[in-house]
Amino acid sequence: MGPVSPDARSFWGEHRQDLRAIDQQARLRRLQPRTGVDFSSNDYLALSRSQRLRDAVGAALARGVSIGSGGSRLLRGNDPEHEALEAEAATFFGSETALFFASGFAANAALLATLPQRGDLVVHDALVHASAYEGMRLGRAETRSATHNDADAIESVIAQWRSTGGTGRPWIAVESLYSMDGDRAPLADLLDVATRHDGILLIDEAHATGVFGTDGRGLAGSLEGRENVVTLRTCGKALGSEGALLCGPAIARDFLVNRARGFIFSTAPSPLMASAVREGLRMLTDEPERRTRLAALVAHAEHILAPCGVTPTGSQILPLMIGDDAATMRVAAAVQTAGFDIRGIRPPTVPAGTARLRISLTLNVDEADIDRLAETLREILP
Secondary structure (H helix, E strand, O other): OOOOOHHHHOOOHHHHHHHHHHHHOOOOOOOOOOOOEEOOOOOOOOHHHOHHHHHHHHHHHHOOOOOOOOOEOOOOOOOHHHHHHHHHHHHHHOOOEEEEEOOHHHHHHHHHHHOOOOOOEEEEEOOOOHHHHHHHHHOOOEEEEEOOOOHHHHHHHHHHHHHOOOOOOEEEEEEOEOOOOOOEOOHHHHHHHHHHOOOEEEEEOOOOOOOOOHHHOOOOHHHOOOOOEEEEEEOOOOOOOOOEEEEEOHHHHHHHHHHOHHHHOOEOOOHHHHHHHHHHHHHHHHOOHHHHHHHHHHHHHHHHHHHHOEOOOOOOEEEEEEEOHHHHHHHHHHHHHOOEEOEEEOOOOOOOOOEEEEEEOOOOOOHHHHHHHHHHHHHHOO
16 A cells, blocks of 8 residues: 555545546636626526516515524424415415426426336436436436437337336426426427326426516416426526426325435525515516516527527527537636626536537527627637
């Protein structure tokens, strides 16, 4: 055995070595301040900075709504604002019930760790969010990946599982709008697959809620209320606040309240944030012009940025595929220096060889910002 390095003898030696290895691959993450024009946030409708949402929070404070909950929902943390939000959200989205979590990650992880049972199968789209992978890792069901946005591939996985003795229930986990590619899942086809195989469809609507569907009810809005559909709707993106709502049958909510460790043993979300989300839902109905304006920005951006290599997606998420990790980060740095907040996205967040710039369109920008970005990209890109 060779000599032990000074780092290996320290309390944090292995961690330092791991960080060095990441740094040598040019993948070391660092927190960065907000600078430049916002082409990276998920504040799609600019509600987080809206005066109406600020006023709603102020009014909630004035009527005595607590900032903190003081405990888990099953102890003393169950606030009337939580229950009011859940009732209003269920009505708004058309689900039987809703359950409020502190974040989308926590909700998605709890969902997949808790609802699928031993002997079941979770078939997930290859590009589902890291929170889904975390939930599956903690869960008891078998898991298998399927080709991105391919309902036939998912059905083939289920059929193969049945042919080898699988007798439980299949669960299909997808996103309705994928956060790094901006493309949409074939939800109707996926529901058909789930129904044919007595399965349950789990739909992460994080990036579609507020932006698509009637009154911003998302791409899965027409599927809500079915016994075999559960949706996740985050509140920290287009709704401008924080937290997440799991919408679905009452039995799913009851089971999560009794079995989801991430719910049972967590301090409840801020009642003040529940108040803010309630107002955000009302704004989706009252201010449709925000979605209309965002759609116009998307159309303009797709026209102006397509010659720069940006992939049109029909959504507010427009990837500029570069491929090479180092080249991607060089372009991202140059764009940021030019005054645009656009981040390079590399593996493992995206598959190897698909590093890209993720351009996110929000109402925090206008056509002139997009035009200037196009000019900058033409100067930077080969």
